[in-house]
Amino acid sequence: MSAPLTAKSHPRLAFIGGGQMASAMVAGLLRAGQDPASILVVEPTPAQRAHLEQTLQVSTAACADARLSAADVVVWAVKPQVLRQAADAARAHLGAALHVSIAAGLSLQTLSDWLHSQRVVRAMPNTAALVGAGVTGMAAAEGVSAADRQLAASVLAATGHCFWVDSDERIDAVTAVSGSGPAYVFHFLEAFQAAAQTLGFDTEAARELVLRTAAGAVAQAQLGEPFGMLRARVTSPQGTTAAALNCLDAQGTPQAMQAAVRAAYERAAALSLELSGQTA
Ligand SMILES: NC(=O)c1ccc[n+]([C@@H]2O[C@H](COP(=O)([O-])OP(=O)(O)OC[C@H]3O[C@@H](n4cnc5c(N)ncnc54)[C@H](OP(=O)(O)O)[C@@H]3O)[C@@H](O)[C@H]2O)c1
Structure with a gap:
């Protein structure tokens, strides 16, 4: 598709990388009323470009071209390992856009160096973005104005809740909690389902019971x-819930949770260092 990028009331957006996250963000933006004619997706895989054009009616390009220069915001949605190469390929067409990167582990300084810009926002979304229920932490480089912050937040809010933090270090903390967090919840659900099966429920029945129980508890917690108060209210002394919770405490569940989140945080910091090494 070779249509120019047009803007009605919405900003003109370009996505570099048209995979899972970009598709989820574009779908969310369209649901929020963004005009598909204002969105360009640069994506090398022909089948994925065809899919984006057919399902989301956006313009696509196999590689960066002159249309990119019209973008108000460029969203970098490629794997961190290819972002530098993608930035080099796009540089001649980048214009004066605000850059928003969702690539894991690339610091604001690294992004600013690779993109030759100080108007850079680094974001850490999570996988629930794919169903519009994501959580995204964002940090801004020094060249990002208040208006830029609003613009970045309006794009990222297409996939759920988003909030600002003040440094790369806090993005590592966000990564350890909400970034990796959905997998902690899946892990718990998996173990809970397996436990239910030991009491005679088949796989599907156990899944249904566990999922409805978790969804109901989250709805109540919201x-x-x-x-802690909600937990205490349903835990009578000597009762069944107390028997289970005593067992979880004796097995060290709270300590295991703390160690897990700490391990993710330290790994996020180490990965950032490794990926920043690519700048040398
Ligand atoms: N998925 C998540 O839950 C999640 C959560 C937090 C952060 N993130 C971050 O989001 C980013 C995107 O993740 P994703 O899950 O959407 O990955 P993905 O589905 O693999 O999408 C990346 C897309 O970029 C394309 N691509 C590769 N090289 C390119 C280039 N030079 N120019 C333009 N496009 C190029 C890929 O095409 P090919 O397949 O042909 O290579 C692929 O379609 C990653 O940096 C990841 O760290 C993802």
Whole structure:
């Protein structure tokens, strides 16, 4: 498709990389009323370009071209290992856009160096972005204005809740909690389902029971009471729930949770260092 990027009331957006996350963001933006004619996706795989054009009606390009220079915001949605090469390929067409990167582990300084710009926002979304229920932490380089922050947040909010933090170090912390967090929840659900099966429920029945129990508890927790208070209210002394929770405590579940989140945080910091090494 060779249509120019047009803007009605919405900013003109370009995505570099048209995979899972970019598709989820574009779908969210369209649901929020963004005009598909204002979105260009640069994506090398022909089948993925055809899919994006057919399902989302956006313009696509196999590689960066002159249309990119019209973009108000360029979203970098490629794997961190290819972002530098993609930036080099796009540089001649980048214009004066605000850059928003969702690539894991690439620091603001690294992004600014590779993109030759100080108007850079680094974001850490999570996989729930794919169903519009994501959590995204964002950090801004020094050249990002208040208006830029609003613009970046309006794009990232297409996939769920987003919030600002003030440094790369805090993005590592976000990575350890909400970035990797969905997998902790899946791990818990998996173990809970397996435990239910030991009491005679088949796979599907156990899945249904566990999922409905988790969804109901989350819905109740969202009303705002502290988690500990909610737990205490359903835990009678000597009762069944107390028997289970005593067992979880004896097995060290809270300590395991702390160690897990700490391990993710340290790994995020180490990965950032490794990926920043590519700047040399
Ligand atoms: N998925 C998540 O839950 C999640 C969460 C947090 C952060 N992120 C970050 O989001 C970014 C995208 O992740 P994803 O899951 O959407 O990955 P993905 O599905 O693999 O999408 C990346 C896309 O970029 C394309 N691409 C490769 N080289 C390119 C280039 N030079 N120019 C333009 N496009 C190029 C890839 O095409 P080919 O397949 O042909 O290589 C692929 O379609 C990653 O940096 C990841 O760290 C993802």
